[in-house]
Amino acid sequence: MKLLRLYELLLDLYGFQEWWPVDTQYHNRMGTDPRDEVIIGTVLTQNTSWKNVEKALENLKREGELSLEFVRKVSLERLKELIRPSGFYNRKAIRLKTVAEFIKPTDKVKTLSREELLRVKGIGTETADAILLYAGGGLSFVIDKYTQRFMKRFMGIDMNYDELKDFFEENLPKELEIYKELHALIDEHAKRYCRSTPLCEECPLRSFCISASPSS
Template identity: 35%
Template sequence: MERQAVLSADELYRELYKAYGRPPWWSQDPFTVMFQAVLVQNTAWSSVQKACAALGEVPSAQAVLALPVEEVENMARPCGFYKAKARAIRALAAWYGGYGFERRAVQAQPLKKLRGELLNIKGVGAETADVILLYAFYQPAFVVDAYTRRLLGRLGLDLKNDGEVRAYFEAGLPRSARHYGWCHWLLLEHGIAFCRKRPRCAACPLRAACAQRLK
């Protein structure tokens, strides 16, 4: 039987771009990215959207620090794990405050140092840290999430851990926050629309290149 050719990261990115078009950026406001990156942990993006719509607008980091903790908990409540999420949001606001709430001051630091600082915050794991570095501060930190791992496995790539997943994208894409951010967003879109736990292969735009497509 003829072996299925496995897509390179660049080919995958182009196929997704062709299927979904130019993706949006998470948010232009750094603290909105931080706030939502915590809220979305272990919950659907639609719950985050509902919670933020109810707020009217995401508060600034300064406002979060000035609020009683119970109010921040109430903001996080619709997304579950609200006490832990409120604590992480307040810790991120304080961390940002350490840089004077200035994006440029954060960007002046080495990526490795920033990642270490974020990972030291309780409630901020690798995925959340990379989302913040990438979308809030435009650092070339590729975000590896469950959708990405699942898709690559189904496409026939034998990648053993998140480091190998990251290396696959870093080797194939231009090293720029824009490409990494767009690519991650497209992977997310594809995972939500087609490559779900129970995949919708019949109409999938990657069907021709997929090793595990269902009939």
């Protein structure tokens, strides 16, 4: 199956995900940059669930400010407390400080290369690609554990991070919306059906999946 066809199938099932989610009303009211929320979120979501990230983001909005400027000026200890719900908060607070200093001003994100981001301590491949795609508007497809698991089962494609990233980028139209939406749609499907223990019998894509037996 071609990736564009997969995108169409998932879009029919779930509709536009409009990922990365940001609180535009908050940023309009505060005069802050919504891209800051994306960048902060990419760090906070490392090794945790999105629900935990949302709790940390709410803390920042309620008791501080959801901006890179606030991350730069707030004390490290206070930042740790605010982002505690995201887990690994000691490490993530330091990483946030480093990233906030590196991406200064926020508009710098539009011109950063992947190689530059990967040289920043605490930014790995997934975080770098998420920043480039969702904050920088760059055509850098994001690979995560959901994508790797789904592609291995659905299409029999078992690749490492960069190999799978190249596969997507070589087989998709160079359109920002498709990059963003396909990544989010695969994640949505993986969370619903293609779990660690897959729900093949209930999966609406079962007939297209090479690992789902016809009798499942």
